[in-house]
């Protein structure tokens with residue numbers, strides 16, 4: 257269909273991890289934090305509402321440090337935060353390896369389509385490399401070679417919403433912002449990608465669906481998820497998607513002409 261862009265594809269896809277590939281935040285990371293707190297003898301418990309509000313703070317240590325100071329009124333100190341974070345990471349890996357987390361609709365389909373089209377794909381996440389690799393190995397083992405560029409929390413000086421991670425991924429891919437599309441689920445991730453000049457599709461996750469639509473105004477498209485044959489995606493903002501399955505052609509329409 258000449259003129260619609262649907263026969264053309266972006267030069268690469270840049271994927272967020274948490275909330276975008278799987279519902280890792282509420283059913284993975286949150287549970288792992290709570291297990292680490294209990295193990296350390298802390299009475300803290302992050303319920304769904306508390307955790308959603310804490311997602312504005314990127315990074316596990318930063319999130320715990322903020323909660324300790326702003327909510328509990330204590331300063332745990334760097335050593336204690338590092339130990340808690342290490343324990344939390346172990347619990348998270350156990351949850352992943354136990355098969356507790358699953359790919360969101362359309363993620364495997366779109367990644368496979370990009371791989372078949374020969375597109376480079378990169379991971380750009382605030383999570384630590386250990387958590388990311390455990391998740392990819394569990395959920396997308398066959399696509400790990402296509403996801404060789406992985407910019408994780410420890411690779412940047414400034415986490416999302418700073419654009420540094422995206423800028424680093426672009427440099428590693430040897431591409432410029434106007435050619436690629438990012439896939440994110442959160443306002444912080446969207447700000448990071450747009451800050452790097454990258455067109456972004458937002459897939460609302462359980463962690464971010466309660467955010468006002470205005471928080472995603474900078475997205476080229478806002479959708480319920482990426483969509484599969486029996487589970488069509490709902491487009492809340494952006495170009496229509498008649499089949500309900502976000503495709504490479506659909507993502508190409510988000511690039512500036």
Ligand SMILES: [Mg+2]
Pocket residue numbers: 272273274275276440441442445
């Ligand atoms: Mg996310």
